[in-house]
Amino acid sequence: MPSTLPEGEPVPPTGELPTAALVTVAETPLSFYLHVPFCTTRCGYCDFNTYTAGELGNAPGASRVGYPEEVLAELDLARRVLGPNTPTVGTVFVGGGTPTLLPADDLGRMLSGIRDRFGLADDAEITTESNPESIDEAGMSRLVDHGFTRISFGMQSVRPHVLAVLDRVHTPGRPQQAVAEAKRAGFAQTSLDLIYGTPGESLSDWEASLRAAIDAEPDHVSAYSLIVEPGTRLAARIRRGELPMTSEDDLADKYELAEKLLIEAGYANYEISNWSRGPESRCRHNLAYWLGHNWWGVGPGAHSHVGGVRWWNVKHPAAYASKLDQGISPAYAREQLTAEERRTERVLLELRLDTGLDPAVLTDRERDRIPDLRARGLIADRDDQLVLTAAGRLLADGIVRDLLD
Known part of the structure; x- marks a missing residue:
């Protein structure tokens, strides 16, 4: 955090x-x-x-x-x-x-x-x-x-x-x-x-x-x-x-x-x-x-996510306590993710996992880039999912940038 x-x-x-x-x-x-x-x-x-x-x-x-x-x-x-x-x-x-x-x-x-x-x-x-x-x-x-x-x-x-x-x-x-x-x-x-x-x-x-x-x-x-x-x-x-x-x-x-x-x-x-x-x-x-589930972060500076809305609490413990003592939310600010932002995050996060990413999440143009990544030994197929290879894990952020529109 x-x-x-x-x-x-x-x-x-x-x-x-x-x-x-x-x-x-x-x-x-x-x-x-x-x-x-x-x-x-x-x-x-x-x-x-x-x-x-x-x-x-x-x-x-x-x-x-x-x-x-x-x-x-x-x-x-x-x-x-x-x-x-x-x-x-x-x-x-x-x-x-x-x-x-x-x-x-x-x-x-x-x-x-x-x-x-x-x-x-x-x-x-x-x-x-x-x-x-x-x-x-x-x-x-x-x-x-x-x-x-x-x-x-x-x-x-x-x-x-x-x-x-x-x-x-x-x-x-x-x-x-x-x-x-x-x-x-x-x-x-x-x-x-x-x-x-x-x-x-x-x-x-x-x-x-x-x-x-x-x-x-x-x-x-x-x-x-x-x-x-x-x-x-x-x-x-x-x-x-x-x-x-x-x-x-x-x-x-x-x-x-x-x-x-x-x-x-x-x-x-x-x-x-x-x-x-x-x-x-x-x-x-x-x-x-x-996997993009809902979570509530409790405490000063904690971040939360529910249904595509993210928010984060005030940082200092005294400021956090003061807000709660007044009966108001300790949240500092929030953002509402668009459908495209949530899709991008899904690609970024699920490719980190050994269970991989469903290719259907990608656009047609993004799927056209998969053969090159596969030929370079960075992505493999497992149970109809895209997974990073050991070599791909070293370059995960770059692969996501190359993959997404």
């Missing part, structure tokens, strides 16, 4: 949506994202809408202690806006920030807020992100008691010098230990998040991180290329020449190594940056984004 909010059209104080956005709400899967904006320290590469205690100070409404109440207030708003015909919620994802800086019982209370207002599907996937230093096995057991089924730990790298560039602080081996604790605590699914392409990271550094993650035997691994966001400390260090910018060739080599080692270890790539042990280990919440 980037820290800079886009502009858009105003949102009514009630948060009400256009009637057309609610027409299919009963039959469209519904998810919730709960944003916890608190961190102990700010990582140098991070551009997310997060705050340390020192940054928040004593601003009214910015307390961790009072935060669950604000979440429940926005859930009340969501219930009013979406109406009585929503399906039970299929996935919930608590992200941040560092959600597990909040007590497990507070996270459980927020989850109960969704359960009480909307209901949870019997097989609902309930995920929290976690810094592995911010929770112990007892806390994990408490989360499982509250209904959490999946936990995703930020590992990033196993090499201390790489973590230092990212301003990440880990006890050596703690992320792997946390996976073992989560399994003992009863989590059905565990995940480790890695980052490659940090300035100064060698190919052997990256291989060590991959092998350490694999040895921990999580059910799911995410491997993301580092994006140097403007305005971050890392971007400033690169601009000053203190650190080198990673080359595209280096990123490609590291992605190919991730694919090789993870496949050998029994993981399957189901989305460009994500690998799982099996279909049951895929992150269903992220799949909801990629």
Whole structure:
């Protein structure tokens, strides 16, 4: 969730949506994202809408202690806006920030807020992100008691010098230990998040991180290329020449190594940056984004999508709390996607998945470009769907640009 909010059209104080956005709400899967904006320290590469205690100070409404109440207030708003015909919620994802800086019982209370207002599907996937230093096995057991089924730990790298560039602080081996604790605590699914392409990271550094993650035997691994966001400390260090910018060739080599080692270890790539042990280990919440389902993002700066309308909340926790305390929507602005914009997004997102894209979504002229992409080994056919090859995944954005009118 980037820290800079886009502009858009105003949102009514009630948060009400256009009637057309609610027409299919009963039959469209519904998810919730709960944003916890608190961190102990700010990582140098991070551009997310997060705050340390020192940054928040004593601003009214910015307390961790009072935060669950604000979440429940926005859930009340969501219930009013979406109406009585929503399906039970299929996935919930608590992200941040560092959600597990909040007590497990507070996270459980927020989850109960969704359960009480909307209901949870019997097989609902309930995920929290976690810094592995911010929770112990007892806390994990408490989360499982509250209904959490999946936990995703930020590992990033196993090499201390790489973590230092990212301003990440880990006890050596703690992320792997946390996976073992989560399994003992009863989590059905565990995940480790890695980052490659940090300035100064060698190919052997990256291989060590991959092998350490694999040895921990999580059910799911995410491997993301580092994006140097403007305005971050890392971007400033690169601009000053203190650190080198990673080359595209280096990123490609590291992605190919991730694919090789993870496949050998029994993981399957189901989305460009994500690998799982099996279909049951895929992150269903992220799949909801990629498949264009409805989701409501709760919290400061959180983004939502319902029926082709996207909106995003005010950024600062104090401003967010102030709006809710006044009984008005915390939304900052919104946009209504046209049919063509939704089609373009469908191409962009569904091509990322191993299930691929139905060619019927494309225009005749766009379909005429498929043979060339197929001949170049970038796209293949699977079950009448278009899917990116391993080589195509490296060039996904360019392929979409080449494909679309």
